[in-house]
Amino acid sequence: MTPEKLLDSVKENPFLLAPMAGITDCAFRSFMRELGCGVVVTELVSATGLRFSSEKTKKLMEFDEVQHPVGIQIFGEDQESLDYAARAIEQMGADFVDLNFGCPVPKVVKRGAGAALLRDLVALRQVLRVVKGAVSIPVTIKVRTGWDEGQRNADQVAQVAADEGITWMAIHGRTRAQGYSGLADWKYIAQVAASSPIPIIGNGDLTSAEKAQRALKDSGVLGVMIGRGCLKNPWIFRQCRGQDRDRNFSALLERLLFHLEKRYDERLVFLQVKKFAAWYSAGYPDSAHFRRQLFEIKDREFLKAEIFAFFQKMESLPQADTSSEPFLMGGHG
């Protein structure tokens, strides 16, 4: 896919699915595409892990045809591994390579990868050059606003990225030092978008369709990425695009099961369904009680019956806003 075509798909559907390690796997990405999201990206994959052929790493990179345009996200600092990984991604038929410069996790940062590269723009430029030189598909990047409050430099990163022919820069509107605390700084994202020579994708705290639509309209970004918001409201992408919220939980759960069963054995499907049901119940009456009950259930058929029964009762009820409650306050970007 050419950079122009990739950008056209964002213009067509500017609501992208944010990568979330351990969550946005192949099954989930297909499920979310069905539910209206735009471009998808895999969770971060270690370039070194891939070079040394870890089977687990390769599994993280799998995608289905329905997911196009799909990017594979890599992180690393070792140039040979990055070169190898980028070539492998192109060969696999992915549409673009996404580079992670936002991961705040100490294990990654200590190696000089992830968000650590935001503090060393010479090294960051070199990484971009290596990866761009390895492939003919587009290369995109995902960053934090900067290392910490005193070193917010996403604007400078955008300049370097533009020089090196990067197609877009996605910004999670927090510094590395912030982790997941505080709020994403959409004012700063708008500032970067105004001066950036390349398109910006904004990200952070878009927990409702209204917030996502407003952020898209007000901040001058080409698109927005939604992560945690779609874990509590699976219809958020449909709503972002002005489609009615489909309140049919039974149909939704059947599709979730369909995607999970395609990829996982019964034991894992069982665990994953519990996880999603717990998230989807947020903001509905008696959800705390429902969640406690869920995790005690050992029988698969009973679990399914309980989940379907709970959500059937919720279909006509509004979901309360729980966005001020801490939710998944750690991740790789």
Ligand SMILES: Cc1cc2nc3c(=O)[nH]c(=O)nc-3n(C[C@H](O)[C@H](O)[C@H](O)COP(=O)(O)O)c2cc1C
């Ligand atoms: C559990 C979890 C895992 C994450 N894994 C990744 C990842 O692999 N790569 C990445 O670039 N960002 C990762 N992130 C960051 C998200 O893509 C996103 O930037 C962040 O959650 C803020 O957006 P949100 O408020 O819409 O969730 C992760 C976030 C969470 C919560």
